[in-house]
Amino acid sequence: MTDLIWLNGEIKPLSDARLGVEDRGFQFADGVYEVIRIYNGRLFALPEHLDRLERSCGGIMMKMLIDRQRLAREIEQFIAKTGVKEGMIYLQITRGDSPRNHAFPQCPQTTLFYARPLPPTAPAGGQSGVKLYSVPDERWKRCWIKSVALLPNVLAKNTALAAGADEAVFVDDGVATECSSSNLFVVRQGALLTTPVGAKVLPGITRLVVLALAKELGIPATERPISEAEAISADELFITSTTREIGWVASWNGKPVSPGRCGAITLKLHKALQERIRRETQSPQR
């Protein structure tokens, strides 16, 4: 089946979609994005993603011009049209296509989304462990904005890959802030720890859901800066992201961490997450 894209209100084959070279997403990284998971042909945590999208737009001083309700409806209709059951939506909004100038232009925004299939996630605990690798956190101080200015994340991820790892952990003055495309959690003495959202940490949606699940399950959770040293010596470590759900961490800079398998609390949280996903996406369609 041909991959489709919704581009400024028009649906067409993804391979036919074209942008102008002066789109501000291309010349200025002047845009924001979301990645939303599709399970059983249904969107998971769509309101939370749209909340964040609106906050990101605010963060770049851009009013989101497409109506939120319409956007949600268009995405839902689009997924039905694509037939994608297990996958993701990639959505991006930029300030539009206008002759190059740092000053904000008066032009229509570029809004697009498309679906990509993904293999179904393995059952909780069934994945192989993630290998983390530390890189200095040299990013800007508004990482809470989900902007397309992702060059530092791309460089970090590829530094980790070149070192034989899977994912980069940013370390800012000794603090493990987050990973290049995921949030970091550690478990110490039965309690969950994660660095707070803010200058250096994106408000991950899976992070948010995991914190809510921990509360429901009676697992104490604290948001405070985690030092790299206490992360490495933690009882369990895991990362969260929309596409990965929860990934238990097997090594850090080439040395084993965690118990060498998915830890008990990580497993409990991942099972609860998959149960919530099942409940929200397998129930009869509204």
Next chain:
Amino acid sequence: MTDLIWLNGEIKPLSDARLGVEDRGFQFADGVYEVIRIYNGRLFALPEHLDRLERSCGGIMMKMLIDRQRLAREIEQFIAKTGVKEGMIYLQITRGDSPRNHAFPQCPQTTLFYARPLPPTAPAGGQSGVKLYSVPDERWKRCWIKSVALLPNVLAKNTALAAGADEAVFVDDGVATECSSSNLFVVRQGALLTTPVGAKVLPGITRLVVLALAKELGIPATERPISEAEAISADELFITSTTREIGWVASWNGKPVSPGRCGAITLKLHKALQERIRRETQSPQR
């Protein structure tokens, strides 16, 4: 005359040029760029721009695949074809168009450049003074790379515009580093000062030429961090950029600075710059 673009070896109308939505310039800010000035149909400081382009490519772990000599030749032939006599070349290279993934792709790079006419620069000292406005320097720590991850610069520039100014000065822990699209110089007691190139300062080409001219003219020049306070109280202030050449500064955060006109040393440097430009671009074509 129709604006033209050179896109991956093909010349076409700029308005017909289109990029794929998964170009890494659009989704990851995974690219670098240059702006090169055209005077009298000739490029000014092309070798310096190509040197910096190569360093920027290195900074983002990307080998520049187009041969440098060929690129220079193509740009020169392109300018002749466009007929632009006074203007600029905008050039951008990205890691290419490939299904979205942080990992570096195996695909051809996207290389493009196009020309835009500019009004001839006013004679030295003839411009109106620039109004500067301070913003916190929250950018990443590799500003020496001329990447398209310009969102922080765009936000800073527009914050300055909203405050009634022309240009934002980034202030990092009390140090005036550079401006949103220009470098900052001050003159104190007959000597030139500018913050050194590095984490927070782009190696501006006009900055480079001005430092060389100062040497020739016997004006002492020092590269060291300039505090915001000493910049504001300086005898003269000016900014440099490829499109603006030298712009004397009239105010900072709404308060007058400098002598209220283009200062003597600023004027001397701008005259020398325009003389060099004239010499290099009015001489018979090679």
